[in-house]
Amino acid sequence: MVSKVVKVTNEQGMHMRPATVFSAAVTPFESDVKIKFNGNEFDGKSVMMLMAACIKCGAEIEIICNGADEEAALAKAVELVESGLGD
Amino acid sequence: MYKGIEASRGIGIGSICLIVEHDLSFESKHIDDTEAEKARFNSAIEQFKTETAAMAENIRKNIGPKEAEIMEGHLAMIADPTMAGEMRKMIEAGQCAEAAVTAVCDMFIGMFSKMEDDMMRQRASDISDIKISLLKLLLGIQDVDISAVAPGTVLVAHDLTPSMTSQIVKENVVGIITEVGGKTSHSAILARALEIPAVLSVPNITELVHDKDTAIVDGTEGDVYINPDGEVISQYVRKREEFVRAQAELKNFFGKKTVTADGTEVELFCNIGTPKDAKKAVECDGEGIGLFRSEFLFMDRPHLPTEDEQFEAYKEAVETMNGKTVIIRTLDIGGDKDIPYLGLEKEENPFLGYRAVRYCLSNSDMYKMQLKGILRASAFGKVKIMIPLVTCVEEVRAVKALVEECKTELKEAGVAFDENIEVGCMVETAAASLIADMLAKEADFFSIGTNDLTQYTMSVDRGNANVAYLYSAFQPAVIRSIKNIIEAGNRAGISVGMCGEAAADPLMIPLLISFGLKEYSVNPVLVLTARSIISKWTKEEADALADKVLSLTTEAEIVALLKAEAK
Numbered sequence: 001m002v003s004k005v006v007k008v009t010n011e012q013g014m015h016m017r018p019a020t021v022f023s024a025a026v027t028p029f030e031s032d033v034k035i036k037f038n039g040n041e042f043d044g045k046s047v048m049m050l051m052a053a054c055i056k057c058g059a060e061i062e063i064i065c066n067g068a069d070e071e072a073a074l075a076k077a078v079e080l081v082e083s084g085l086g087d
Numbered sequence: 088m089y090k091g092i093e094a095s096r097g098i099g100i101g102s103i104c105l106i107v108e109h110d111l112s113f114e115s116k117h118i119d120d121t122e123a124e125k126a127r128f129n130s131a132i133e134q135f136k137t138e139t140a141a142m143a144e145n146i147r148k149n150i151g152p153k154e155a156e157i158m159e160g161h162l163a164m165i166a167d168p169t170m171a172g173e174m175r176k177m178i179e180a181g182q183c184a185e186a187a188v189t190a191v192c193d194m195f196i197g198m199f200s201k202m203e204d205d206m207m208r209q210r211a212s213d214i215s216d217i218k219i220s221l222l223k224l225l226l227g228i229q230d231v232d233i234s235a236v237a238p239g240t241v242l243v244a245h246d247l248t249p250s251m252t253s254q255i256v257k258e259n260v261v262g263i264i265t266e267v268g269g270k271t272s273h274s275a276i277l278a279r280a281l282e283i284p285a286v287l288s289v290p291n292i293t294e295l296v297h298d299k300d301t302a303i304v305d306g307t308e309g310d311v312y313i314n315p316d317g318e319v320i321s322q323y324v325r326k327r328e329e330f331v332r333a334q335a336e337l338k339n340f341f342g343k344k345t346v347t348a349d350g351t352e353v354e355l356f357c358n359i360g361t362p363k364d365a366k367k368a369v370e371c372d373g374e375g376i377g378l379f380r381s382e383f384l385f386m387d388r389p390h391l392p393t394e395d396e397q398f399e400a401y402k403e404a405v406e407t408m409n410g411k412t413v414i415i416r417t418l419d420i421g422g423d424k425d426i427p428y429l430g431l432e433k434e435e436n437p438f439l440g441y442r443a444v445r446y447c448l449s450n451s452d453m454y455k456m457q458l459k460g461i462l463r464a465s466a467f468g469k470v471k472i473m474i475p476l477v478t479c480v481e482e483v484r485a486v487k488a489l490v491e492e493c494k495t496e497l498k499e500a501g502v503a504f505d506e507n508i509e510v511g512c513m514v515e516t517a518a519a520s521l522i523a524d525m526l527a528k529e530a531d532f533f534s535i536g537t538n539d540l541t542q543y544t545m546s547v548d549r550g551n552a553n554v555a556y557l558y559s560a561f562q563p564a565v566i567r568s569i570k571n572i573i574e575a576g577n578r579a580g581i582s583v584g585m586c587g588e589a590a591a592d593p594l595m596i597p598l599l600i601s602f603g604l605k606e607y608s609v610n611p612v613l614v615l616t617a618r619s620i621i622s623k624w625t626k627e628e629a630d631a632l633a634d635k636v637l638s639l640t641t642e643a644e645i646v647a648l649l650k651a652e653a654k
Contacts, residue, residue, distance in 0.1 A: 011361070013387075015206055017156065020163040046169045051210060052198055058388030 002074045003036075003064040010084040014055035018085035019047045026077055031067025033077060044077065091289035093309035094270050095278035097334075098327035099262025100320065103300045103313075104236050105293060106244035106251065111222045113185040121179050128184040131224040132171055136162060138220075142253035149257065150280050157249045157273060160210075161217055170195075185225050192218035212273070216248040236260065241302040245293055247274035257281050262304030264292050264311055278306075286311050337615040341372050345607075345618045347600055349625040355618055356412065356608040358586055362403035365413075367611045372618075375412035377534060377608020378473070378586035379404055381457065382419060385426050391453060397460030405468035412469045414534065414584075414608075415461050416513065417454070417486075419443045419475040438542070443476035448485050458493045465505035472510045473534055478518040483529040486510060511581075515539035520568040527579035534608070535572055537587025541565050560589040561649070562642045566598065570637075573602040584608055591617045594649040597624050601633035623654040 010018055023045050026033040033044035035053060042049040044063065055061060063081070065073040118124045143158035164170055170191060177187035192214050200211035223230065233242065233254040241262040244251065252274055263285035268274050270287075278285035284306030296302070296313050303312040303323045307330065312319055345355040356377030357368035368376060384392045384400055392400075405413050420426050421442020434440040447454040464470055474486050487510050497504055511532030514520060520540065527533070537560050542549060544565050549558040559565070569585075576583035584606030589595040591609035593616075599607070600621065609617050632652050639645050 011363075012206075016160045016163070016210065020160070023163075023167070043169065047163050047167045048169045048195060051207065052195075054202060054204065054207065056204075056387055058390070060389075 001064065001066040002070050003062055004074060004078050005060055005062045006078050006081045008055055008057060008059045008061060008081060008085075011057055013057045013059065014050050014053060014085075016047075016051065019050035021085050022077070022080055023047045023050060025080055026073060029065070029067070029069050029073035029076070031065045031070040031073045033073055034064040034066075036062040036064060089289050089292060089295070089311040089313070091264070091286040091292075091309050091311060092269055093306055094268070094272075094275035094287045095263070095281075095283060095285035096307045096330070097282065097284035098323055098330055099241060099284040099302075099304040099306070100323055100327065101239040101241040101261040101302065102237070103243050103296050103298060103302050104231065104233075104240045105296060105298050106231050106233070106242060106247075108245050108293070109223065109228045109230075111219065111226065111228070113183070113222070113226060115186040116183050117181050118178065118183050119181075121181065124178050124184055125175060127225070128174065128178055128187070131184065131221055132165065134224055135165060135217075135220055139165075139250070142250055146253045146277075150277065154277060154280055157213070158253060160213060161249075164214065165217060185222060188218060188221045188225065192221075209273070213249070216250055219248065220250055233260075241304055243292055243296055243302070249273045249277070252277040255281060255283070257283065262302065262306070263287075264289055264302065264304055266290065266292055337619055340615045340618045340622070343618065345374065345621055347621055347624055347626060347629075349627070351600075351626060353600075353604065353621065354412075354584070354606040355614055355621070356414070356584070356586075356606055357611045357614065358608050359404070359611070362400050362407065364611070365404040365407035368614075369407060369409075371611035371614045373611055373614050375414075375469075376404065376408060377412075377414055377584050377606055379413055379415045380419065381415060381417060385418060385420065388428075390428050391456070394456040394460050394463075397457055398463045401461055401464035401470070402467050405464050405470055408468060410468055412471065413464075414471045414473050414511070414532075414586075415464075416473040416475050417444070417457055417461075418447055421446055438548075444474050444482050444486065445476065448482065448489075451489060455489060455493055458490055459497060462490070462493055462497055462504040462508060463502060465508045466503035470505060470508060471532065472508060473532075474510070474512045474530075475536075476516060476539070477512040477514070477526065477530075478516050480522070480525055480529050483510070483512055483526060487529070513539075513586075514572045515587075516543045517568070520544070520572050523572045523575035524579070527575050527581055530581065532582040533572060533576045533584065534606075535569060535583070535585040535587060537565070537569070537585060537589035540568060540587065544568050559642050559646075560587070560592070560595060561645045563640060563645065566636065566645070569598070570602045573599075573604055577603050577605075582606060593620050593653055594646065596620045597629040597632050597649070597652075597654075598636060600624050600626060601629035620654070 027045045035042045035044050037053050037055055042053045063077045139158055139161050143155045147155035173191045174187040195214045196211045199207055202208055233251055234256055236259050238259045240260050242260055243264045246267045247265050260283055263278050263283055265287045268287040284304045286304055286306055286309050289311055301314050303315055344352055346352045354374055356375040357373035358378040359365055359376055360380045361383050384397055461472055490510055509531035512530045513536045514533050515536035541560050545557050547554050547557040549555050573583045582605045585604055586608035590607040591613040636645050
């Protein structure tokens, strides 16, 4: 299992579009991708759960990947969040 | 006549197509052949995806990519493992497809509708829309084909879901009436994008009308008439012509300079709250930014924005404006705008307390980060610094001294900025107005903030309904104050602008022309309206009206006179 804490920087936080971009990018990976925020874990492959987590701009989230391709999944996920999730 | 919320301007007259709410009730039953039920469910999902994708494409082509995002969102949601996946699991456990769809959707609707965030609550209505579409597919219910309605149709529905709106053919639908929804609902946004008059939240309208009834939709006033007599119809036919003519006339003002009827040119700027709004200002033909509120950078986040973050945000707006003026107002916190991480203490009288420039001057490290961010952005266009809530000359001097410090530090670091950047002040307190002549010697420009100026001059909290009647920029005291500020600035040879709501008020504009205002800063959507009103007045006419106004002693008389003389 690998993980990294990153900061959400896009203005809107984890709204519809950023959540869609994120889940679409991590879904192809075999590993489980979870987002830990405010003490709760959310499925990173689920748009609904990402939105339900209510992650706002400036929030720090931990991305946790677990599985065969966990390193690659984490790298991709971190890059996405740091680049502002396509916003 | 029925009253509702005016959601999209204009007048529509036509024949009603009533969109009936279908009975979506079903009998929940235990399923033995879960494979067959899953197949039935899967085919409904596939059909939903195909239809939704087609609608998204339709909206993208006919309205725009931004509006199509709603339908694309529906697709993303249904593709989510927690949506269809959970539904499938329930079917495997023996539930019928309808029950599975209802349970999972209702769970998410409950979750999203409880959220504090408006945009998130909107997701609840998206999921409700998905649920209804899926149930209709499963129950085999056929909807009215909105895309096939005859020209001259007024759509009447309980609610117009995005999936219904996406089928609208602009040429055929002349009006929209619903029982629910407000100005920011999906249906309102799409109606405005399509320029179809719409009145929303008309109680029980679906029970009051029948197919083929004649309806008038006045989306400007929020009025609806069903089967009106000939006189009312001809009255509204005239109103519709006037509206269409006025809209066409406004479009004529696009790309033009802002000049009074006797040829004096003034500047017409926009008020914005984020760098992205600058695009809107350009699209609406704003000639610059008269007020860029910087609070957005500081709000909804756990700690202060860095100098770099601020610089990037200001630069984005400055580059979008492409050489046109951008006036950035430094942090205006306190009062009703709290920023938790600054740890400001709760005050008895926040509007009279530790806020805006007062706070910034006693937190100069933080303030210098902002000033440097602005200075660095000034290398990319024409930027000005504006100080909020000034009450005495020392404040202007102190800010200017800090700006000089920042300039020295930037120079030492070899960072580019505009050496001649102007530093001006908001004039929005009674104190600043009374010493406008003294401030004019210190500041490079003035901008009148009429909202606060009215509040502080009248000593009235506009949020308090018991005293809100006193809150009016047309009070003699406020009008005198505005006149004094403009004249003091003009005597000192500095530019005077106005960035409050009054700058776009058709009743206020002639007074501002008479007093000699040089720059009007308005909400982007009001640029063309303001330009059109300014173009109707000569200085001589405005002076004559202002003389009369200044001799009146009550707000009621002043408003009555301005309305009677309005152009």
